Amino acid sequence: MMGRKTADKVATAIFYLAGGTVIMGLVSFVGYLLERGWTKLNPHFLMSGPEFAKAGGGIGPQLFDSVYLLILAMAITIPIGLAAGVYMAEYAKPGKLTNAIRLCIETLASLPSIVIGLFGLIMFVNFTGWGYTLFGGALAVAVLNLPVATRISEDAIKSVPQAIREASYGLGATQWQTITRAVLPAALPGLLTGFIMTAGRAFGEAAALLYTAGMSTSMLDYGNLNPFSSSSPLNPFRPGATLAVYIWKINSEGLVPDAREIADGASAILVLAVLAFNLGSRYLGLLLNSRLTGKQG
Amino acid sequence: MNKHLQARKLNWRYIRNELLGRSAVTACGLFIIILTLFLVFFIASKGMALFWDNGVPLSQFLFSADWHPDRDDAPQVGALIFIVGSIVISLLALALSTPFSIALAIFMTEISPGLGQRILQPAIEIFVGIPSVVYGWVGLSLLVPFIRTHIGGMGFSVLAGGLVLALMIFPTIASVAADTLRSLPQQYKEASLALGATRWQTVRRILLPTAAPGILTGVVLGLARAFGEALAVQMVIGNTIKIADSLLQPTTNLTSIMTMDMGNTVMGTMWNNALWSMALLLFLISFFFILLIRKLGAMGAMVK
Numbered sequence: 001m002m003g004r005k006t007a008d009k010v011a012t013a014i015f016y017l018a019g020g021t022v023i024m025g026l027v028s029f030v031g032y033l034l035e036r037g038w039t040k041l042n043p044h045f046l047m048s049g050p051e052f053a054k055a056g057g058g059i060g061p062q063l064f065d066s067v068y069l070l071i072l073a074m075a076i077t078i079p080i081g082l083a084a085g086v087y088m089a090e091y092a093k094p095g096k097l098t099n100a101i102r103l104c105i106e107t108l109a110s111l112p113s114i115v116i117g118l119f120g121l122i123m124f125v126n127f128t129g130w131g132y133t134l135f136g137g138a139l140a141v142a143v144l145n146l147p148v149a150t151r152i153s154e155d156a157i158k159s160v161p162q163a164i165r166e167a168s169y170g171l172g173a174t175q176w177q178t179i180t181r182a183v184l185p186a187a188l189p190g191l192l193t194g195f196i197m198t199a200g201r202a203f204g205e206a207a208a209l210l211y212t213a214g215m216s217t218s219m220l221d222y223g224n225l226n227p228f229s230s231s232s233p234l235n236p237f238r239p240g241a242t243l244a245v246y247i248w249k250i251n252s253e254g255l256v257p258d259a260r261e262i263a264d265g266a267s268a269i270l271v272l273a274v275l276a277f278n279l280g281s282r283y284l285g286l287l288l289n290s291r292l293t294g295k296q297g
Numbered sequence: 298m299n300k301h302l303q304a305r306k307l308n309w310r311y312i313r314n315e316l317l318g319r320s321a322v323t324a325c326g327l328f329i330i331i332l333t334l335f336l337v338f339f340i341a342s343k344g345m346a347l348f349w350d351n352g353v354p355l356s357q358f359l360f361s362a363d364w365h366p367d368r369d370d371a372p373q374v375g376a377l378i379f380i381v382g383s384i385v386i387s388l389l390a391l392a393l394s395t396p397f398s399i400a401l402a403i404f405m406t407e408i409s410p411g412l413g414q415r416i417l418q419p420a421i422e423i424f425v426g427i428p429s430v431v432y433g434w435v436g437l438s439l440l441v442p443f444i445r446t447h448i449g450g451m452g453f454s455v456l457a458g459g460l461v462l463a464l465m466i467f468p469t470i471a472s473v474a475a476d477t478l479r480s481l482p483q484q485y486k487e488a489s490l491a492l493g494a495t496r497w498q499t500v501r502r503i504l505l506p507t508a509a510p511g512i513l514t515g516v517v518l519g520l521a522r523a524f525g526e527a528l529a530v531q532m533v534i535g536n537t538i539k540i541a542d543s544l545l546q547p548t549t550n551l552t553s554i555m556t557m558d559m560g561n562t563v564m565g566t567m568w569n570n571a572l573w574s575m576a577l578l579l580f581l582i583s584f585f586f587i588l589l590i591r592k593l594g595a596m597g598a599m600v601k
Binding site for chain 1: 311314315316317318319321322323324325326327328329330332333335336339340343397400401403404405407408409412413416417419420421422423424426427428429430431433434435437438439495496497498500501518521524525526527528531532552555556557559560564573576579580583584586587590591
């Protein structure tokens with residue numbers, strides 16, 4: 001039988017082991033991907049188009065479509081999510097309606113992204129008659145991110161001190177004026193941090209996009225900036241595969257001989273993007289916080 | 298409600314300074330309900346077509362392992378193989394990651410809160426942010442060959458799927474568990490330590506039992522994520538339409554068959570309808586998890 005002091009030491013050692021494993025795991029996971037992918041991070045691979053039955057293709061269009069789809073999706077998610085968050089934090093009164101909205105937010109948040117992708121297939125592909133489009137994909141990703149964005153906005157707004165609201169009411173402002181002129185600016189660091197994290201999630205999304213934005217990227221003419229032309233990169237009503245979708249597709253089809261190298265390179269970019277989104281949101285949050293509160297960080 | 302707002306007459310200034318904005322954000326709140334109802338309606342109506350239009354009995358869909366949707370005469374659409382696959386892989390992932398996640402949460406809150414806050418929390422957030430396809434790719438390029446050469450079998454296996462999912466859900470379980478442990482009243486710990494209990498005794502006898510509802514919430518959230526994950530699992534489990542006899546055999550699950558077959562079946566056919574019924578099943582399961590979490594939340598509130 002182990003003494004209780006010994007048991008305490010053994011348990012402590014196990015807890016340290018768990019903590020250490022996470023750090024080691026993260027370093028080796030990210031290290032593995034970057035080590036294998038870093039040779040691919042050259043302008044040719046990043047800019048040129050994919051090849052179909054031979055090696056040496058790049059990921060230019062996929063990279064562009066990932067960024068473009070991210071922008072489209074966030075342009076839909078942020079306004080609606082922010083507004084719904086304002087409603088939940090400032091206007092919603094405890095009761096059946098608020099409970100129903102909360103249940104809906106939780107339901108949407110827990111839905112598997114493949115199910116949201118299939119909903120997108122019915123709504124934004126078949127029902128609208130658009131076929132596979134980046135815009136349809138962006139709408140699906142917006143549905144996926146809306147509950148997260150709403151929750152983030154609500155939390156950020158609720159964490160603004162009550163005194164700021166009272167000062168504004170005291171000056172005769174209406175509730176709406178108080179929200180837009182006093183509460184939202186104070187909530188800005190929290191909002192931005194949260195939205196950047198949401199954007200990171202959208203950037204690597206694949207399951208919701210397979211049957212909404214499609215799995216192929218049309219040939220793009222980067223000189224053509226007319227958003228209504230089908231070969232223009234700016235046209236949102238054309239199919240497009242994001243990086244994550246492309247990694248999945250080349251592995252499941254097995255038609256491209258250098259699928260391994262391409263997947264390595266594209267994974268490295270996705271991981272770098274995750275790191276950038278994480279560090280970026282953290283840094284921006286700290287910076288804005290010290291600016292707005294007047295503290296020197 | 299602010300009294301001065303009610304007292305104010307419905308004039309243009311009031312409309313501009315309050316009513317417009319308030320109506321717009323209220324509409325967005327209501328929009329979430331409408332969107333959810335829409336989603337439920339469409340998934341449900343497509344998912345019920347198999348039973349209503351094709352006349353497949355529910356019991357056959359749920360409990361038959363005959364999956365031959367491509368047969369011309371008497372096609373069979375029993376989904377048992379996929380349901381079992383999803384359950385086995387998710388439970389394996391849960392069994393692998395729950396003990397580790399709880400140990401990690403204890404380390405972050407009780408053993409070294411400083412390291413936990415500054416290093417481990419950000420590390421966990423990075424794990425959450427890594428796209429599922431990247432997990433799938435690491436599983437495919439590293440884990441599958443490793444299992445093939447060092448453990449046995451093809452490599453593509455239940456084990457590979459469970460390991461990849463375990464890696465994907467441990468951050469969820471660990472952060473929810475850590476939040477719960479942090480929110481426990483400080484007195485519980487102090488009382489236990491004052492009675493002469495060691496730290497481990499305090500953790501095991503006081504903190505973990507008190508935090509149990511919260512930790513279980515994390516476990517259910519992890520399970521929900523594991524159940525609904527599609528591409529990462531699909532890339533490593535081999536996609537053989539057969540119930541696996543051992544952990545080293547390949548199998549398939551609900552999300553994998555949906556992703557693979559949705560693209561090459563025609564809308565409205567029995568085969569396609571069966572895939573939509575699986576989507577409806579996934580939706581119902583995730584809704585069940587939500588209700589379970591709400592129940593656990595109510596229990597957790599009672600403990601405090």
